[in-house]
Amino acid sequence: DTGVSQDPRHKITKRGQNVTFRCDPISEHNRLYWYRQTLGQGPEFLTYFQNEAQLEKSRLLSDRFSAERPKGSFSTLEIQRTEQGDSAMYLCASSLASSLGAKETQYFGPGTRLLVL
Amino acid sequence: AQKITQTQPGMFVQEKEAVTLDCTYDTSDQSYGLFWYKQPSSGEMIFLIYQGSYDEQNATEGRYSLNFQKARKSANLVISASQLGDSAMYFCAMREGPSTGNQFYFGTGTSLTVIP
Numbered sequence: 270d271t272g273v274s275q276d277p278r279h280k281i282t283k284r285g286q287n288v289t290f291r292c293d294p295i296s297e298h299n300r301l302y303w304y305r306q307t308l309g310q311g312p313e314f315l316t317y318f319q320n321e322a323q324l325e326k327s328r329l330l331s332d333r334f335s336a337e338r339p340k341g342s343f344s345t346l347e348i349q350r351t352e353q354g355d356s357a358m359y360l361c362a363s364s365l366a367s368s369l370g371a372k373e374t375q376y377f378g379p380g381t382r383l384l385v386l
Numbered sequence: 387a388q389k390i391t392q393t394q395p396g397m398f399v400q401e402k403e404a405v406t407l408d409c410t411y412d413t414s415d416q417s418y419g420l421f422w423y424k425q426p427s428s429g430e431m432i433f434l435i436y437q438g439s440y441d442e443q444n445a446t447e448g449r450y451s452l453n454f455q456k457a458r459k460s461a462n463l464v465i466s467a468s469q470l471g472d473s474a475m476y477f478c479a480m481r482e483g484p485s486t487g488n489q490f491y492f493g494t495g496t497s498l499t500v501i502p
Contacts, residue, residue: 302490311390311477311492312431325489358429373419373481375490377431 273378275361281384282351289347290381294363301344302375303336304360312360318344319366351385358382388412390478392493399468400501406453407463407496409478415439417483420461422452425475425495434476437461468500 274293282288294301300319304312315334316326320341333351338344348355359382362375391410399405411420422434437445437452445452453462465472478493 304492309494311479311494312490314489314491317489360431362431374421374433374436376433377423379428379430382429 273361273363273376275359275378275381277381278379279382279384281386283386284351284353286351287347287349288351288383289345290359290361290383291343291345292361292363292378293343294361295376296342298363298365298376299341300364300366300373301338302362302364303344303346304362306358306360306380307356315346348383351383353385356383356385388493389491390480390493392478392496394496395494396497396499398499398501399465399472401470402467404464404466405468405498407465407476407478407498409461409463409493411459411461411478411480413459413480413482415482419481420452420454421479421481421490422450422461422463423477423479423492424472425477427474431477435463465498470500470502473498473500 276291302317303315306312314327315330316336318338321338333349336346358380360380361378364373364375367373389412418439420437424432424434435445435447435450435452437454444454449466451464475495475497477495479490481490
């Protein structure tokens with residue numbers, strides 16, 4: 270396994286269209302996170318899964334955003350009716366839940382760069 | 387209040403010199419973890435170093451060390467013997483314990499430029 274992968278790497282779409290991104294985590298990792306990163310900012314948490322269960326979702330996340338991880342492996346992030354403000358880098362990260370509490374290292378994928386025209 | 391504060395938008399360092407990147411954090415949890423990530427222009431976030439709130443010694447990973455001052459709630463990254471390849475954005479991050487949702491919080495980053 271070579272790490273977290275994301276597809277596509279780049280996406281250009283017109284305002285109002287729906288887009289879907291895919292993330293394949295490191296195979297033995299049970300946690301999967303989605304982040305959004307805009308220029309000059311750090312990653313902003315969107316949501317995370319433990320296995321197939323979506324455990325946390327940012328209150329800043331619009332209803333147009335939905336994420337799934339149906340079999341506890343890969344995950345998809347869908348944005349409906351895209352807006353220009355959705356233009357950003359969407360990062361996926363995976364980790365192995367630790368029994369030691371906060372000691373949990375996330376490993377990131379290369380990201381999907383979205384441009385909404 | 388910001389969970390993670392990085393007050394240096396940009397830093398310059400001469401090649402082979404050491405540099406310190408500042409990070410302060412805000413949490414009421416007793417159990418938390420602190421991380422530093424590097425993001426080159428290619429965009430991928432690369433894990434550098436981890437410090438646990440209960441760890442008594444400062445973490446070190448090769449040329450990276452974390453200056454952890456718990457009472458001051460600071461977790462500064464020290465890069466020794468800077469190399470040209472160290473030029474990148476550096477993000478400090480914190481994960482609080484399970485009682486507060488297991489979320490990760492990132493700072494706004496520091497852009498480091500290594501000068502030959």
